[in-house]
Amino acid sequence: MKQVLTIAVVLGGMALLNAQADTSLLIEEVEISTNRINFNSREWGRTVKVLTKSEIQMLPVQSTAEALQMISGLDVRRRGPNNVQSDISMRGGSFDQVLILINGVRMNDAQTGHHTLYLPVELDDIERIEIVKGPAAKNYGQNAFSGAINIITKVPTSDKIKAAFSYGSFNTIGMQAGLSKQLLDGKWRQNFAFSGAISDGFEYNRDYSIFNYFYDSRVSLSPKDELTIFGGYTERKFGANGFYALPSFKEQYEEVQTSIGAVKLTHTAAQWRITPGVSWRRNFDDYLFVRNDPAVFRNRTLGNRLTADVHASQYNKLGTLGIGIEYSKEYLRSLRLGDHDRSIFGAYLEQKFQIIDEKLIISPGVYVNKFSDADLQILPGIDVSFYPDRSLKIYGSANVANRLPTYTDLYYSSSVEQGNPNLQSEKVKGYEAGLEHKNNGFTLGVGAYINYTNGLIDWTKTNAADPKWTTNNYAATIIKGLEADVEFDINKFLKTNNILKLNLSGSFIDASSNEKDNTYITRYQFNHLGAQWISGLQAGFFNNKLVASLNFRKIDRVVEDIDPETGDDLFDAQLLDGALMGNFGPFRVKFTANNLLGEKYKELGNVVMPGNWYDLKVMYTY
Secondary structure (H helix, E strand, O other): OHHHHHHHHHHHHHHHHHHHHOOOOOOOOOEEOOOOOOEEOOOOOOOEEEEEHHHHHHOOOOOHHHHHOOOOOEEEEEOOOOOOOEEEEEOOOOOOOEEEEEOOEEOOOOOOHHHOOOOOOOHHHEEEEEEEEOOOHHHHOOOOOOEEEEEEEOOOOOOEEEEEEEEEOOOEEEEEEEEEEEEOOOOEEEEEEEEEEEEOOOOOOOOEEEEEEEEEEEEEEEOOEEEEEEEEEEEEEEEOOOOOOOOOOOOOEEEEEEEEEEEEEEEEEOOEEEEEEEEEEEEEEEEEOOOOOOOOOEEEEEEEEEEEEEEEEEEEOOEEEEEEEEEEEEEEEEOOOEEEEEEEEEEEEEEEEEEOOOOEEEEEEEEEEEEOOOOOEEEEEEEEEEEEEOOEEEEEEEEEEEEOOOHHHHHOEOOOEEOOOOOOOEEEEEEEEEEEEEEOOEEEEEEEEEEEEEEEEEEEEOOOOOOOEEEEEEEEEEEEEEEEEEEEEHHHHHOOOOOEEEEEEEEEEEEEEOOOOOOOEEOOOOOOEEEEEEEEEEEEEOOOOEEEEEEEEEEEEOOOOEOOOOOOEOOOEEEEEEEEEEEEOOEEEEEEEEOOOOOOOEEEOOEEOOOOEEEEEEEEEO
16 A cells, blocks of 8 residues: 555656646546536546546447446446446445436436446447546435446437447347437437347356337427436346355346436526426336246335436526435335335535636535435535646545435345344545646546445344344444546657557555444455556557557455365456457447456356457447
8 A cells, every 4th residue: 555655646746747847738627417516527626537438439348337347446246248237336335335327317226236237228328427436415415425427328419320230259149229310400309229138148047138228308498498308228137147145046037127217407597507307217126036936935126216306506706506406205016125115305505616716616515315204414515626727636525425225225034134124324424635637648646535434234143153144234434545547648649640548547445344343244345346457558540440449457355255276366356358449431340358368257246257258249320
């Protein structure tokens, strides 16, 4: 850790010297969508990463989950290729503590965080992915405990037809189709998208089928009013060998259907922007312990969440004021969890102050959360950014956030597990500081953080011999971390048209319990990333008609799973992925190869990932 801190200080010093030498370039301004006050990356007083459409297309990945694996500080743990099912955590948190949104609509599932990444959107329909790290309740509301990820889609401004076909390892066949159409002289833009994939799977009972449907539209009602309507549906059926139980239980099976829909109206007048909206998310989960024998054990769960909200922002002499309210009603009907309803109310107030010729931006705010019969929670926060010159930002933040227990935490019951209906919300106080520098093709970001968590929820035992795991608000922890990102846009130095980029990033996490005695044995806590290195190289040839991409990741977890055959720790890995893309008029071809080193490793549970796998995709756009 001392060596890492030394490197970070040296890089920071280089950035300061470079900034003093040339102040002609601004830190890139990418607007971040929070449903509240809009910020750009130059203004935000915290660590933010934006994956743009072009960056996503160049990555050697086939799904949103895999794209997020390329971001330091994020831990995406898959149960096989192609995001059949994946868990996501951030900065040492759990898979229930990251808020996922599509165009500002919550995707988190009230039943369990295992369902959070069931997204009906394909990579080709994503405009950008915004990753906000650290507690973010004042910006996104409840459950933004470790951070928030907002997936933004964009409707094309011209009529298009697209079709794609792919074939890959394990007899994986994929298909896509899309139609973008403008009506009412371009005032109504809409996009229809379909995608599907079927596969034999890389081991016994890991076959799957995935089908996605997504509709997205923007309607210009007047120069001051825009209506947004979007909705999607994803259906997944998969053999779940090793997903949840011991390796000897190979017959598990699951089917999941997830639907979302939203309508938002944005009205702009004078200094005000007002956005009322309604949204809906539905998830149906059908789990069988034995695939062809439902009588052994079955859990069928239907969850619905309805949300109504109003967000408003006002531009004033001090900066921007943001206010709003939101109300959600969640309904659950389940064989194993029972029937439950709960309501969630939230309200927020935030003011962005821009002072000293906009060199100093201070954004204090507060989010108030009321969850059914629980006590009112007040979650304050403040972000600060200072710009000594036009290419350097120094920032710091202090924020409080919460996470509501899922219905699985509260009510799940099996022969070896028992939920706890008396659970309270988790809470975190997070602090971070860092700097960002961009100048002439060189970008540097260095940040450090510390999170004090309270009442963490986990499955626990008092003694190893206890027959059941039970959920408890068991502990307080301290999570400390350091992140560094460096990017070289080499073609700007060489002054060529061909893409040539190199990026390096690292994340280091140290977590410890704040409890003086070890009352419980826990199932999920303290199994996070310890160290993570990520590097990427993208190179274009022939005026970028051909683009090659290589990404290397080194992963070191704080827990061990020793392979009895090799003696290697299966939770540590060195992974090399590559892609080659060609653009030939209306055709785009992409060949992706994953785990080129043939590493034997696990990301989660009892699923050993395949030695290597590939995918060839051909897309036609007219």
